[in-house]
Amino acid sequence: xxxxxxxxxxxxxxxxxxxxxxxxxxxxxxxxxxxxxxxxxxxxxxxxxxxxxxxxxxxxxxxxxxxxxxxxxxxxxxxxxxxxxxxxxxxxxxxxxxxxxxxxxxxxxxxxxxxxxxxxxxxxxxxxxxxxxxxxxxxxxxxxxxxxxxxxxxxxxxxxxxxxxxxxxxxxxxxxxxxxxxxxxxxxxxxxxxxxxxxxxxxxxxxxxxxxxxxxxxxxxxxxxxxxxxxxxxxxxxxxxxxxxxxxxxxxxxxxxxxxxxxxxxxxxxxxxxxxxxxxxxxxxxxxxxxxxxxxxxxxxxxxxxxxxxxxxxxxxxxxxxxxxxxxxxxxxxxxxxxxxxxxxxxxxxxxxxxxxxxxxxxxxxxxxxxxxxxxxxxxxxxxxxxxxxxxxxxxxxxxxxxxxxxxxxxxxxxxxxxxxxxxxxxxxxxxxxxxxxxxxxxxxxxxxxxxxxxxxxxxxxxxxxxxxxxxxxxxxxxxxxxxxxxxxxxxxxxxxxxxxxxxxxxxxxxxxxxxxxxxxxxxxxxxxxxxxxxxxxxxxxxxxxxxxxxxxxxxxxxxxxxxxxxxxxxxxxxxxxxxxxxxxxxxxxxxxxxxxxxxxxxxx
Amino acid sequence: xxxxxxxxxxxxxxxxxxxxxxxxxxxxxxxxxxxxxxxxxxxxxxxxxxxxxxxxxxxxxxxxxxxxxxxxxxxxxxxxxxxxxxxxxxxxxxxxxxxxxxxxxxxxxxxxxxxxxxxxxxxxxxxxxxxxxxxxxxxxxxxxxxxxxxxxxxxxxxxxxxxxxxxxxxxxxxx
Numbered sequence: 198x199x200x201x202x203x204x205x206x207x208x209x210x211x212x213x214x215x216x217x218x219x220x221x222x223x224x225x226x227x228x229x230x231x232x233x234x235x236x237x238x239x240x241x242x243x244x245x246x247x248x249x250x251x252x253x254x255x256x257x258x259x260x261x262x263x264x265x266x267x268x269x270x271x272x273x274x275x276x277x278x279x280x281x282x283x284x285x286x287x288x289x290x291x292x293x294x295x296x297x298x299x300x301x302x303x304x305x306x307x308x309x310x311x312x313x314x315x316x317x318x319x320x321x322x323x324x325x326x327x328x329x330x331x332x333x334x335x336x337x338x339x340x341x342x343x344x345x346x347x348x349x350x351x352x353x354x355x356x357x358x359x360x361x362x363x364x365x366x367x368x369x370x371x372x373x374x375x376x377x378x379x380x381x382x383x384x385x386x387x388x389x390x391x392x393x394x395x396x397x398x399x400x401x402x403x404x405x406x407x408x409x410x411x412x413x414x415x416x417x418x419x420x421x422x423x424x425x426x427x428x429x430x431x432x433x434x435x436x437x438x439x440x441x442x443x444x445x446x447x448x449x450x451x452x453x454x455x456x457x458x459x460x461x462x463x464x465x466x467x468x469x470x471x472x473x474x475x476x477x478x479x480x481x482x483x484x485x486x487x488x489x490x491x492x493x494x495x496x497x498x499x500x501x502x503x504x505x506x507x508x509x510x511x512x513x514x515x516x517x518x519x520x521x522x523x524x525x526x527x528x529x530x531x532x533x534x535x536x537x538x539x540x541x542x543x544x545x546x547x548x549x550x551x552x553x554x555x556x557x558x559x560x561x562x563x564x565x566x567x568x569x570x571x572x573x574x575x576x577x578x579x580x581x582x583x584x585x586x587x588x589x590x591x592x593x594x595x596x597x598x599x600x601x602x603x604x605x606x607x608x609x610x611x612x613x614x615x616x617x618x619x620x621x622x623x624x625x626x627x628x629x630x631x632x633x634x635x636x637x638x639x640x641x642x643x644x645x646x647x648x649x650x651x652x653x654x655x656x657x658x659x660x661x662x663x664x665x666x667x668x669x670x671x672x673x674x675x676x677x678x679x680x681x682x683x684x685x686x687x688x689x690x691x692x693x694x695x696x697x698x699x700x701x702x703x704x705x706x707x708x709x710x711x712x713x714x715x716x717x718x719x720x721x722x723x724x725x726x727x728x729x730x731x732x733x734x735x736x737x738x739x740x741x742x743x744x745x746x747x748x749x750x751x752x753x754x755x756x757x758x759x760x761x762x763x764x765x766x767x768x769x770x771x772x773x774x775x776x777x778x779x780x781x782x783x784x785x786x787x788x789x790x791x792x793x794x795x796x797x798x799x800x801x802x
Numbered sequence: 803x804x805x806x807x808x809x810x811x812x813x814x815x816x817x818x819x820x821x822x823x824x825x826x827x828x829x830x831x832x833x834x835x836x837x838x839x840x841x842x843x844x845x846x847x848x849x850x851x852x853x854x855x856x857x858x859x860x861x862x863x864x865x866x867x868x869x870x871x872x873x874x875x876x877x878x879x880x881x882x883x884x885x886x887x888x889x890x891x892x893x894x895x896x897x898x899x900x901x902x903x904x905x906x907x908x909x910x911x912x913x914x915x916x917x918x919x920x921x922x923x924x925x926x927x928x929x930x931x932x933x934x935x936x937x938x939x940x941x942x943x944x945x946x947x948x949x950x951x952x953x954x955x956x957x958x959x960x961x962x963x964x965x966x967x968x969x970x971x972x973x974x975x976x977x
Binding site for chain 1: 946947950951954956957959960961962963964965966967968969970972973974976977
């Protein structure tokens with residue numbers, strides 16, 4: 198051993214405070230490439246928990262879990278994706294399919310934790326160091342899509358083809374178009390909660406993709422016995438929450454429903470829907486009004502074996518669907534198709550029978566085991582401005598009824614319509630057609646309190662009304678109707694700049710310095726409808742609970758304070774067809790439960 | 803660039819010329835003419851580097867697409883050559899004689915897609931998938947989800963929710 202060997206350990210110690218010649222490990226940060234696929238990032242305020250990421254994941258690495266502070270509501274399941282990094286293979290299919298664009302991958306790929314459970318977390322909820330990292334994999338733009346962002350265009354009659362006729366303007370999908378549109382659905386089912394009838398929307402769209410339209414029809418009838426009608430005029434609230442609408446156009450759910458109903462011939466309905474043999478249970482239910490809620494109640498009760506009789510005031514069934522909605526939107530033969538199927542289940546309709554006049558509600562209560570009233574909103578409301586008592590001032594709903602009944606409709610060359618809702622558009626477009634037929638030109642102006650952006654009518658209705666030659670001039674408050682020598686000269690209006698006061702009460706404010714005069718020899722009011730409850734006698738009313746706004750209180754099964762009387766449809770909820778259908782379905786279940794309970798214990802009150 | 807394309811077109815049966823990402827010219831040629839064409843590009847036109855060899859499975863057409871990207875370092879230019887081969891008993895001539903590292907690409911493609919490159923060194927050796935006894939996993943008819951379900955057990959404590967069912971339970975449980 199040399200002297201050097203003895204001293205060398207000490208010379209090494211001597212270097213202890215010098216700068217090392219080696220480099221530390223890790224050398225420095227080792228960032229991934231700009232588009233590297235590392236840990237997930239999720240913008241949870243944009244994410245709606247549709248679960249498409251979970252469905253596409255080939256490794257079953259994603260679960261959808263509830264997150265505290267995120268509410269389940271229309272258009273948002275309240276769930277958010279949780280990733281198990283023990284299974285994730287970083288393929289980024291979840292990012293590429295993400296319907297809202299909330300999900301992305303950062304380029305962070307190194308992370309060390311001792312607890313294996315830490316590798317399962319909810320991006321965006323469980324905070325991570327890379328949450329603010331901008332680099333990483335994002336869905337390539339534009340044009341890289343797993344589904345078409347745009348709808349298949351629905352063919353319409355052109356304005357010049359339709360402005361003088363009541364022929365249906367929407368043509369409906371062909372097989373090819375329907376299958377192409379159905380192919381866009383990601384089957385998330387977010388829409389189902391928003392649909393008042395909670396229809397099995399992804400399921401019936403799947404049936405279209407599989408070209409199994411009989412199965413599609415069965416799914417429709419599970420929750421909706423008026424598919425031809427709803428397939429045309431439903432307010433399609435489902436489409437407002439469709440997840441595809443976040444980055445593109447929502448699915449045409451309504452037109453797909455119509456496609457299923459259109460393709461199934463009515464003579465095969467009973468076989469397809471397995472309703473050829475129904476065992477009667479011996480109970481009888483009376484239904485007042487043959488609108489959507491009444492028909493829906495009758496349909497579901499008839500399937501359960503109840504003998505149902507509908508009492509209809511008018512000469513035809515359908516209520517507002519037939520007498521309110523114009524034929525160019527909903528042809529009468531399609532209404533007949535839905536209703537005749539319901540009649541084929543043994544439901545009887547007594548026409549021209551007004552309850553309260555031809556037969557009293559009390560009598561119905563005694564003759565039948567239960568009664569459902571869905572009498573709707575058929576009384577037009579008036580603005581009550583000066584001049585509305587003139588004989589040439591009409592209610593939209595009265596004129597629409599006359600058109601359906603084929604009665605003579607009053608008409609002049611210049612007409613003013615007051616109202617900004619769909620009924621106002623319906624009467625404007627109907628009268629415009631009649632003017633075109635009679636005078637060869639359209640002369641109609643429609644005005645509303647609401648400004649263009651706040652009009653309650655569907656946007657497409659306003660556009661189509663204008664296409665057909667009518668003038669829609671919103672944002673004006675009617676002041677008075679000018680009358681000269683007993684003839685209407687027109688409507689004076691003032692600019693309306695606010696509708697509601699600070700407390701949210703309806704209290705329109707006008708600018709009287711900005712006035713306008715709309716010329717016309719006839720005025721039609723379309724500002725809403727009220728209910729006619731004259732069939733409720735004082736005795737009956739005594740037992741009902743009626744709130745401040747005049748609505749009758751019912752329980753969740755639409756049962757009123759009088760146990761045998763169920764009430765639903767527009768007079769309770771809505772107003773629209775699909776709520777009526779949902780109410781009817783639920784009331785049918787309520788009536789069944791009520792009569793079943795009744796069978797067990799007490800006799801009917 | 804056009805000169806080279808014209809030159810190549812005269813000598814080889816190029817049946818399609820297109821443009822890929824970043825303006826890369828892509829030429830399609832019969833598989834049997836690939837090696838002579840690449841040889842010509844390498845020796846006569848300065849395309850001395852093989853950048854990548856990639857594969858696409860066109861399941862519906864029963865074909866595989868192989869794309870060879872070569873680079874001319876002097877002109878700093880890429881060129882892509884595409885060939886289509888039958889999917890069944892898929893086999894392609896090896897180019898390891900032109901570029902030694904092509905053997906690595908070919909070994910990977912053999913493992914992931916099942917395309918054979920006879921004579922390519924080590925082409926049958928395992929690349930990433932130790933002990934793999936299934937269909938080549940990058941083939942589109944390989945069911946990844948089914949494989950994952952059968953092979954890996956679910957980690958304890960995992961649970962998920964169907965959005966529609968969860969919304970029903972939260973918003974309208976009794977309907």
